[in-house]
Amino acid sequence: MKKIIILFLLLFSSFGFTQTKGMFSYDPLVNLENFDKVNVYWGYFLGFNSYGFKIDYKSLQPADVQVESTSGFNVGLVGDFRLQEYFNLRFEPGLYYTQRNLMYPNFTKQLDAYREVKSTYIHFPLLLKFSALRTGNVRPYLEAGISRTLNLGSNSNSTEDNLQQRFRMKTWTSNYELGFGIDLYLEYFKFSPSIRGVFGMEDELIRDNDPNSPWTSNIESIKTRAILINFTFH
Numbered sequence: 001m002k003k004i005i006i007l008f009l010l011l012f013s014s015f016g017f018t019q020t021k022g023m024f025s026y027d028p029l030v031n032l033e034n035f036d037k038v039n040v041y042w043g044y045f046l047g048f049n050s051y052g053f054k055i056d057y058k059s060l061q062p063a064d065v066q067v068e069s070t071s072g073f074n075v076g077l078v079g080d081f082r083l084q085e086y087f088n089l090r091f092e093p094g095l096y097y098t099q100r101n102l103m104y105p106n107f108t109k110q111l112d113a114y115r116e117v118k119s120t121y122i123h124f125p126l127l128l129k130f131s132a133l134r135t136g137n138v139r140p141y142l143e144a145g146i147s148r149t150l151n152l153g154s155n156s157n158s159t160e161d162n163l164q165q166r167f168r169m170k171t172w173t174s175n176y177e178l179g180f181g182i183d184l185y186l187e188y189f190k191f192s193p194s195i196r197g198v199f200g201m202e203d204e205l206i207r208d209n210d211p212n213s214p215w216t217s218n219i220e221s222i223k224t225r226a227i228l229i230n231f232t233f234h
Helices: 002-019
Strands: 040-057 066-069 071-082 087-091 094-102 114-131 139-151 174-185 190-202 219-232
Touching: 040 066, 040 094, 071 219, 114 174, 139 190, 174 219
Parallel strands: none
Antiparallel strands: 040 071, 040 219, 066 094, 071 087, 071 094, 087 114, 094 114, 114 139, 139 174, 174 190, 190 219
16 A cells, blocks of 8 residues: 555655646636636546555454455546535545455465455445645645445355355445645636545455355454545546
8 A cells, every 4th residue: 555655645746846837836827717606527546556455353262354455446427515615525436456365374275365455346436525725736636435345356145155166245335535635726727636545344255155165154244444545527
């Protein structure tokens, strides 16, 4: 996750130096002066993600499952409804591709110890956006809300389980989300880089058929933890 945050900062810094010259000057040329007075507007986003798991156990034995996160890709749409000068309601349905690798201890065979959890999510967040006072062509904001996620790669309907190298998860999950970003008003459009955390609220694991399974019997719950970095264009 640290790598994806560093990438966000580098991309934002690069864009800021090349595209936003004069935004913080004493008397900048104000772009899109009436943009935020529109009640409803639309946009789209592209971005990156890093998904992981928070795993709680019934007991400390056996040793913890190791979770390796990888970088994924996001794309989606944005609908923004103006509530008042500082508050907006946002709906950001998107498609998220990601992969997590699980390493189970106490197995001698790699086939048993390693699981690739590939997921394609359709993500439906409803967010409340609180914007600070606009200064020139810059306006920072905070956002928070809830979301529902459809996991197209959950394997929830499969009768096979980890004994046949099949890791299963629930199809639908709920989350809460917290993040921040900056609206940059350019000459022809508004560009908004943002970073947001996703915190699963429900256990997502489907247990193996054997109640004494070495893969799932000691797990109390598995919940999503993710960092989303989006670049939004309005």
